Amino acid sequence: MGRAPCCDKANVKRGPWSLEEDAKLKEYIDKYGTGGNWIALPQKAGLKRCGKSCRLRWLNYLRPNIKHGEFSDDEDKIICSLFASIGSRWSIIAAQLPGRTDNDIKNYWNTNLKKKLKGIIPQSQRNTQPSTFSSIFQTSSSSSPLSFKGCINSCYNTNGSLKGTESISFSSSLLSCNSSASTNSLLHQTQESLLGHMENYQVKDNLLMFGNEASCSSSDGSCNNQIRLGKVADYECGRGTEIEEMGMQNYIYNGAEETQKLILSNGGSLSGWTEKQNGLWGDNPLDYGLEEIKQLISTTSCNNFLFDENKTGERALYY
Template structure:
């Protein structure tokens, strides 16, 4: 059973916006704001448009400080590295590029940037698709030697049938420490992804506000954030992906935490979500393939060095 339509489709205008409609919408929002209700807005503003259409028009075109036109090399690099890091999460990528909208970036990627990358290396040099645990972490070519806290260990893995294996060890790439990454790479170390779920036995927050796994604390997450991480002594449910940070909430205030697995830190229950952004091709070219293209292209400030990362792959 499908959901009810958001508006009366027979009585709403579709297609390109006229300057008059733009003016009406802009004027209304500048005067009254959105009121937190896009569905009711078009009627109040005297527009025969769907609320979603109004929202899109405002966000992608009318709102102040929207940047149109050519993307700079820096923006290209950020998009490349973020795509390699988190896939087609356009809203997250857009958040790193002031003035750009997710739609803009999506279009730019699909029409230009991807082709640019694909044109860079010949087909014969491209690897077949693969899904690799290590791909969840970005590495930096400029990194210094990794500190001891780069290695984590798992107490066990569990499977959908309830069985478990282990212990196993996982080593993580040096990019887990943002200090070893380039400035541009740092800018993308922001958003946690949701394609790996797991269970962290313990962690702690050190004086530098870094989350150190292997200490005493707890973290709970189902969406890439963890709640009440300050509570100690409990195991932590978490979910995170290719980002290196976890978004946590302290008394309702979101903070981004850098994620470091320390020696003795305990991970268990790694599962890779089926049909997640890493399990399927985000575009005609697979994520891994695009990533490889990026790693061998002009975006190579953000190299993915598979040799420095763990090789453990856990599948259903």
């Protein structure tokens, strides 16, 4: 048999902690420490609380040197940088910010930082935006281990048609190497994602289409308002690994998190795709510039679009 149950759930108090409870818990831990056993602690301390609740209260509120209140710009930057690098691993992020708790940072992120960093223009301007913008989307599926993010950068003329060469890029931290199944799944989800979130696009027969089909007018039959969604059937892990697929040339970056890039193109050459030495491509998350972080941050928000009038051309997004 295993251990005895940690607490009688019917007889433990829940909800906000009173000053008296705080004092009891603090006094007990100051005197005896946690003893490495949170479950036994409340009884010893004379508290009618679950051990789990005591632990949370202590770690997030009562323990010494906890910082409350405003986050500094430096803290903002560190949070953003680390989030861009490792995602929502709040405990790790908190470890880099003395006095801050994971819960604190998580709340701060969800309620302040995301909004602070996002330059979201009103919905009413989306479809009439005449200049360059980037559209960010993310999708995830509970039925699949894949969770990926990506962006489409598009230049639109004032009439809403697409202009210039466009590119689309995706990244997935969970995509396994040389797995065509994963790749297919990714592409499938990509299409669903596009269909679900990109109101200005449609996917038909593996073609991501901008505007309407009638706008296809090239003399050679090719359409500059279409992007072919193909699969990168085979690729290698490793930073700087060069791949070629459908006439494009790009790099796959394999960082500490096994992050890899799957990049799809409209079939033409993708000039401008190079391995960056700094910024987003950097190894050290703290090397990220704030503007770049903003872009990264935006990718973590489901179903939201970020419009950036100052950026043109291709850009990869990853985390």
